[in-house]
Amino acid sequence: MKKILIVEDEEELAHNISEILSNLDYRVAAIVDNAKSALDFLEEYEVDLVLMDILIHGDLDGIDLAYKIREKYNLPIVFSTAYSGTEYLERISSEIHEGYLLKPFTLDSLKTAVFFGLKRHMEKSGKEKKPKGSLKIMDKGYLVPVPHSEIVYLKADGLYTKVYTKAKSYIVRDILKGFEEKLPPAQFLRVHKSFLVNTAYIASFNAKKVNLGETSIPIRRGLYKELIEKLNV
Structure with a gap:
């Protein structure tokens, strides 16, 4: 039973x-x-x-x-x-x-x-399991393990970083560079000084921005060719 x-x-x-x-x-x-x-x-x-x-x-x-x-x-x-x-x-x-x-x-x-x-x-x-990995986020006094696969993008906000997942968003007291060092570089890319994105969620892009579903994020100058190579377009 x-x-x-x-x-x-x-x-x-x-x-x-x-x-x-x-x-x-x-x-x-x-x-x-x-x-x-x-x-x-x-x-x-x-x-x-x-x-x-x-x-x-x-x-x-x-x-x-x-x-x-x-x-x-x-x-x-x-x-x-x-x-x-x-x-x-x-x-x-x-x-x-x-x-x-x-x-x-x-x-x-x-x-x-x-x-x-x-x-x-x-x-x-x-089925074959996806590679594990999670980002530990302190939220309301609790440590929440957010799987890497659930993170869509991160946005710098002064001394804080906003972490946007498929389910919800979190505000964490840490600079974006700190997160960049914790997340796998093969999966996450710093597309702009204020944004770190999960490349798995990039639906489309051009020389000025990437589109993550309904969210558009600007990209830094010269990144277009790197994106093409990274995404094997």
């Missing part, structure tokens, strides 16, 4: 989900409402899937918790959220979850999300 950890800060909803999952022949290992309790539980007990709300109690939200879980455990994660806007959903990276549920959800949608969450994780585990 597959064991599921529920991370949900709405107590009544959490118990309703637990009852439904039990009727679907899953075992609910525990119900917690914050990141610390979730991590403490995972230290002691094994589960097969984490069903998690994005907005939970405590300083860490569900996205940060997903990063921390991914750093240490090979577990599938299914998010639940009441926000259905496309822009919001696109911020939830496919690299840190195997599915998501839109609230309010039905018995069938919950059943489907959990089933495919477990199935997709098995399929991922059977």
Whole structure:
């Protein structure tokens, strides 16, 4: 019987989900409402899937918790959220979850999300794993391991640096050069004195700028040829 950890800060909803999952022949290992309790539980007990709300109690939200879980455990994660806007959903990276549920959800949608969450994780585990590597970011008193593959770009802001990931952004008290020394040069490129980008996210570029999806970033003079060589265009 597959064991599921529920991370949900709405107590009544959490118990309703637990009852439904039990009727679907899953075992609910525990119900917690914050990141610390979730991590403490995972230290002691094994589960097969984490069903998690994005907005939970405590300083860490569900996205940060997903990063921390991914750093240490090979577990599938299914998010639940009441926000259905496309822009919001696109911020939830496919690299840190195997599915998501839109609230309010039905018995069938919950059943489907959990089933495919477990199935997709098995399929991922059977494939060659991507090279690991993460950037440790201190956020609200917690150390959050952000995978290199999730970082889109970094922007200098005086003595601080803004780190933009696929899921959210962070402000860190460190200069951009400090991050440039920590990140793999084969993957990250200083395209401008104020910007360091993950080349995997470059959708297009010309002699003046690179486009990272909907974000455009200026490039320094003379970088165009280097970009062509680096990206094997």
